[in-house]
Amino acid sequence: MSAGDQRPAGATAGSGEPDAPWKLPRRGLLFGGAAAGLGALAAAGAHLAGAGVQQAGNPAPDDPAESVHGSGIVPFHGDRQAGITTAAQAHGVFVALDLRPGTTRAAVKALLRLLSDDAANLCAGKPALADTEGELAQVPARLTVTFGFGPGLVAAVDPARAPGWLKPLPAFSIDRLQPGFSDGDLLLQICADDPLTVAHAQRMLLKDSRSFATVRWVQTGFRRSYGSEKSGTTMRNLFGQVDGTSNPAPGGPDNERVVWGGGEIPAWTANGTSVVVRRIAMNLDKWDEADRVGREESVGRRLSNGAPLTGTQEHDEPDLTAKSKLGFPVISDVSHLRRARPEDSSQRIFRRAYNYDAAPGAGGVSDSGLIFVAYQADVDRQFTPIQRRLDQMDMLNQWTTPVGSAVFAIPPGCREDGFVGDGLFA
Numbered sequence: 001m002s003a004g005d006q007r008p009a010g011a012t013a014g015s016g017e018p019d020a021p022w023k024l025p026r027r028g029l030l031f032g033g034a035a036a037g038l039g040a041l042a043a044a045g046a047h048l049a050g051a052g053v054q055q056a057g058n059p060a061p062d063d064p065a066e067s068v069h070g071s072g073i074v075p076f077h078g079d080r081q082a083g084i085t086t087a088a089q090a091h092g093v094f095v096a097l098d099l100r101p102g103t104t105r106a107a108v109k110a111l112l113r114l115l116s117d118d119a120a121n122l123c124a125g126k127p128a129l130a131d132t133e134g135e136l137a138q139v140p141a142r143l144t145v146t147f148g149f150g151p152g153l154v155a156a157v158d159p160a161r162a163p164g165w166l167k168p169l170p171a172f173s174i175d176r177l178q179p180g181f182s183d184g185d186l187l188l189q190i191c192a193d194d195p196l197t198v199a200h201a202q203r204m205l206l207k208d209s210r211s212f213a214t215v216r217w218v219q220t221g222f223r224r225s226y227g228s229e230k231s232g233t234t235m236r237n238l239f240g241q242v243d244g245t246s247n248p249a250p251g252g253p254d255n256e257r258v259v260w261g262g263g264e265i266p267a268w269t270a271n272g273t274s275v276v277v278r279r280i281a282m283n284l285d286k287w288d289e290a291d292r293v294g295r296e297e298s299v300g301r302r303l304s305n306g307a308p309l310t311g312t313q314e315h316d317e318p319d320l321t322a323k324s325k326l327g328f329p330v331i332s333d334v335s336h337l338r339r340a341r342p343e344d345s346s347q348r349i350f351r352r353a354y355n356y357d358a359a360p361g362a363g364g365v366s367d368s369g370l371i372f373v374a375y376q377a378d379v380d381r382q383f384t385p386i387q388r389r390l391d392q393m394d395m396l397n398q399w400t401t402p403v404g405s406a407v408f409a410i411p412p413g414c415r416e417d418g419f420v421g422d423g424l425f426a
Helices: 023-052 106-125 151-157 195-209 253-260 292-299 336-340 379-392
Strands: 091-099 144-147 186-192 213-222 273-282 354-360 367-376 400-410
Touching: 091 151, 091 195, 106 144, 106 151, 106 195, 186 195, 186 273, 186 367, 186 400, 195 213, 195 292, 253 367, 292 336, 336 379, 367 379
Parallel strands: none
Antiparallel strands: 091 186, 091 213, 144 186, 144 400, 213 354, 273 367, 273 400, 354 367
8 A cells, every 4th residue: 555745746947038227117027927926826825725735844734534542541550451353453572581590489470560660651642650752652552561471470470370371382283393493481462553662661571570580582573554554354375375364253252252251161270361472484486486276275265354254254164065167175174164163162262463574584585474373262272173184284394384383371461559460469
């Protein structure tokens, strides 16, 4: 999506003839004409300004056509953490920290209180406690900060409270995991519609953390810019695929069950959930070699709008029994749609992924992929069975390689006088 700038043309008046005394009257006439011309231009400028045309460097504050979204605020405090079922923002950074050796239970409590206080201020458009660039906090742009606890943090506070699934995922044959993108004791998921807001919040929170923890990895991701598409449009990944069509709608009963347990799948704690963060490298150069038919068959959906190959609209229910004229399944049994789609309705997840595009290595064209972020009440019951099927057979495995993996428990939200994770210290 592109937009063009309208620039008013500048005009200069002058004579190419040499000055001479007998031409003074003419020069006066020319001067008067130029003044009149400038007056006409000024009048035209006033008319354009009145018509709503905004000149570069001279904003019109009362222009009803201009819409600014930076003041949007997502409350930090509440029963559940923001940034999970919140409508996904355009930019995100995922930071994993490792606690310093010997970090005590009391130190973890101090860290979480400090992080929570500063995150609450930043999300409200206010500077953090020791914010020396407070002006950068004044545009929250729907900032959310979500905390996740790894095995090491829970073990440092109360090992008995750790859910059984809080551990690295099983080894999968397709994985080529790198320690620089895997595991961690504390996750900071920072998302907003403005990348400057994200960068500032990240710096403030890392300043809070440096006495208690070290950075293990950082992954920066993006979606379409805010306003590029209608709200609620399913994101596209860098393969051009519509990514996340089958997500249970936030606020609905399916989402309540999938993400928060909903009484059917016991979450590790009330208003808590889990997150799996997988970094999936996508070989775009090899993807370029596949034709459109091959790409759509590997996914099981149309690239144009994400519709299943047996339907016409994105959210049409796929017909997994449909056969082609030659008797082959229209949606292949080894397509991504088929392998990711569970027979057991409890095996569902809520995706909140981001694209990444890193600097390519020497001689490369791209180092791109997906920061796959999945929320679910129970990793073992919901996420792992899906991943096992994809590991066994998925046509997309020809172009994708998981290079990072981490699992975190997501604690409940907190009150204004509390902090995220305070329930672990009760």
